[in-house]
Amino acid sequence: MGEEQRAPGPLHNVRVLDLSRVLAGPFCTMLLGDLGADVIKVEQPGRGDDTRQWGPPWAGGESAYYLCANRNKRSITLNFKHPEGQAILHQLISQSDVVVENFRPGTLERLGLGYDTLAERYPQLIWCTITGYGLEGPYADRAGYDFVAQGECGLMSITGEPDGEPMKVGVAVVDLFAGLFATSAILAALHARVQTGRGQRIDVPLLSAGVAMLANVGSNYLVSGELPKRYGNAHPNIVPYQTFRTRDGWITVAVGNDRQFRQLCQILGEPQLADDPRFATNPQRVQHRETLIPLLQERFLQRDAAEWLMALYEAGIPAGPINTVADVVAHPQIRYRGQIVTVPHPTAGTIQVIGPPFLLSGTPAQIRRAPPLLGEHTDEVLRELLGLSEDAIARLRADGVV
Incomplete structure (x- = not known):
């Protein structure tokens, strides 16, 4: 690896506390980690991110699905329904720049961990919430899933053959869109904080992310009033x-x-x-x-x-x-750009991951860490950020806090 590739990433002085699960939030925090942020993934003891069980296929006991969105993170386990777990979470938040979470609205508030409470204590904090429908409104209490959002945002109505059924895209694109929008908004909020000294809350719903991606097709309807059709692999505005x-x-x-x-x-x-x-x-x-x-x-x-x-x-x-x-994996251009990356892994030996799609000449994105095992860095983070002793950590583990 050349010297220029060892330069710190552009977010090397940013700490992100990742309370999210599945895809939209983890994809966002992975991108922030690629750009150099210290991402601490907080998971439920004994279970962790749901996607850890979404296999086969597996590599070293980890699902391929989980591996796709969790590199460049440190995993700790923490039961923040436990009073001591909540206290530890407060301490971690106090040392973080960004929190990303995708709990249903009201869940963290019921635990005394809502944004309004925490923003008073930590005014510089940037808090990004990814939900199905947003923090407020008639649908705010509904759970959000990519497949449902693809249908509800209109994307499925314009995908598929003209005489076929509405069709989803082959990957969870609304989750990924939301993750990308969340990443952009977090970067903007970090920039704004430099000028104002204050953080802010970011609200990214899956539904809104999907609607934004209607793009020209949505604009066609707004201009013409005519419902868009499905064109299969053809284009509504360009032929051939x-x-x-x-x-x-x-x-x-x-x-x-x-x-x-x-x-x-x-x-x-x-x-x-x-x-x-x-x-x-x-x-x-x-x-x-x-x-x-x-x-x-x-x-x-x-x-x-x-x-x-x-x-x-x-x-x-x-x-x-x-x-x-x-x-695609063997594509000469993808290989030339180094987008298929082999990284060491603690149980699989090595794994291959799809790396960042962007290149920065001065502060390049890097894959520094393989997707972590569940709780792999619990002791390390508690020692490093909270100054806890081995005995104190052992007691927390015995009490089911971590």
Whole structure:
């Protein structure tokens, strides 16, 4: 590892207390950890994050699901329903810059650990809550799950084949969207604190995160009043912008302007299509997609995917293969960027993880720690931050506090 890669991350002086579980919150705190923050993951003794049990597959007794969102963290176990556990949590909060949690609204308040109480004691604290529906409002008390949110936010209504059932995305994208929005908001709050000296509360609901990602489709409805349709792998506003079947498999083709369409027609051996008044401009192609797409599909079936892709690449037309996950892991560009990272693990020996997608030239993101075992760092954190002795920690463990 080069010297520049050993430079401290941009958040190296930030401590994050992670009270979240499953995906949205852990994904957020993992990104903060990638950027150098000291992330302390607080888990229930004997059980831990629910995703620790979400297998197979397993690596060293840990589920692959858990491993995807928990690197660069230290795990401690703490029963904060116990009075001593609450006291320890208060001490940890007092030494943290950010708290991230995804309990249902009111849960922490009933334990005397609500934001309003803690903000009075720790005015510099940034507190990020990720919920299903938000902290207030008619649905605030409902539990939030990605699958439900994908349906409720409208994403499933626009995903899938036109004559098929509404379809979820293959990964928990609303959880991941919420985690990304939470990360952005936390970084903004840290910046604001530099100017004001005060922290603030951040409220990130899954439902709102999903609605925000409707993007152009949501805007189409707001402008036109027409309900969006499902287009399968096609695009509501751009044609041709979809998958095509070739002689030996499927490819994606994304024609973004009229010049690219004219080039595509040349490659396909159908130059006259670019001058056809039904297809000459994108609005016309959108209007006449039912006529145009079968003509293009017929041509694509006459050659193999690799032949078409080479011709499309050379013409500067965005296109690509439809890779399996195995293809992606071996992808030359992903390998070049070092995004598949092998890290030491205490029970599995080594594991591979998907690393950060961004590169910072001066303060690079790094994977410093494997996803921790349950409570792996309890003693270390209690000694380091609270100054507890081995005897005191042993007593806490015997009393079921940690």
